[in-house]
Amino acid sequence: xxxxxxxxxxxxxxxGQEVTLRCKPISGHDYLFWYRQTMMRGLELLIYFNxxxxxxxxxxxxxxxxxxxxxxxxxxxxIQPSEPRDSAVYFCASSPRQxxxxxxxxxxxxxxx
Amino acid sequence: xxxxxxxxxxxxxxxxxxxxxxSHNNIATNDYITWYQQFPSQGPRFIIQGYKTKVTNExxxxxxxxxxxxxxxxxxxxxxxxxxVYYCLVGxxxxxxxxxxxxxxxxRLAVHP
Numbered sequence: 001x002x003x004x005x006x007x008x009x010x011x012x013x014x015x016g017q018e019v020t021l022r023c024k025p026i027s028g029h030d031y032l033f034w035y036r037q038t039m040m041r042g043l044e045l046l047i048y049f050n051x052x053x054x055x056x057x058x059x060x061x062x063x064x065x066x067x068x069x070x071x072x073x074x075x076x077x078x079i080q081p082s083e084p085r086d087s088a089v090y091f092c093a094s095s096p097r098q099x100x101x102x103x104x105x106x107x108x109x110x111x112x113x
Numbered sequence: 114x115x116x117x118x119x120x121x122x123x124x125x126x127x128x129x130x131x132x133x134x135x136s137h138n139n140i141a142t143n144d145y146i147t148w149y150q151q152f153p154s155q156g157p158r159f160i161i162q163g164y165k166t167k168v169t170n171e172x173x174x175x176x177x178x179x180x181x182x183x184x185x186x187x188x189x190x191x192x193x194x195x196x197x198v199y200y201c202l203v204g205x206x207x208x209x210x211x212x213x214x215x216x217x218x219x220x221r222l223a224v225h226p
Contacts, residue, residue, distance in 0.1 A: 033212070098212060099206025100162075101147065101159025101162060102157075102159060103159070104157050
């Protein structure tokens with residue numbers, strides 16, 4: 001099993017540009033989570049999906065952020081337009097069902113200049 | 114969700130046993146205790162989960178006293194590679210709220226030669 005796969009590993013973009021982060025969960029995992037980690041705020045849950053349906057997006061900072069899960073094997077987190085304060089490491093995680101441990105991806109380090 | 118308190122940092126030496134205690138005074142009847150480990154530049158990794166008494170796996174042991182108001186993660190004979198941040202989370206795995214567990218600041222463990 002390749003685990004949770006995220007791409008790209010690093011992204012540097014200019015303020016105002018659109019950024020798309022990608023995630024492939026582990027096959028058979030029904031839950032998918034997007035987290036953001038910064039030194040100041042730690043690890044924050046942005047949104048999670050169950051069976052491809054967004055369940056809770058209350059952690060999404062603002063309308064500039066959107067997430068989709070068109071099928072069970074792919075999810076995207078989009079930031080448009082990006083701002084320097086969006087610079088962080090974004091993690092995707094998946095789990096087979098509620099209540100069990102998550103498997104995290106290696107993250108995408110986003111730098112907005 | 115139960116609030117957790119754990120030390121900000123700990124130091125140890127190779128070969129020693131390390132015990133990290135987490136306080137969760139307002140733990141609810143159905144709450145489980147879950148620990149994650151995060152190495153630098155990686156996503157968190159699920160270590161262990163338990164409800165009461167003792168749970169052991171190939172990585173660690175989790176000790177939970179009868180009142181369940183605290184728990185202790187025990188790492189036997191640590192090595193330099195155990196240097197990481199350790200997170201304690203508490204929540205009801207059968208409740209939707211489990212999907213929004215807060216990671217907090219964690220305990221930064223430094224293992225020295």
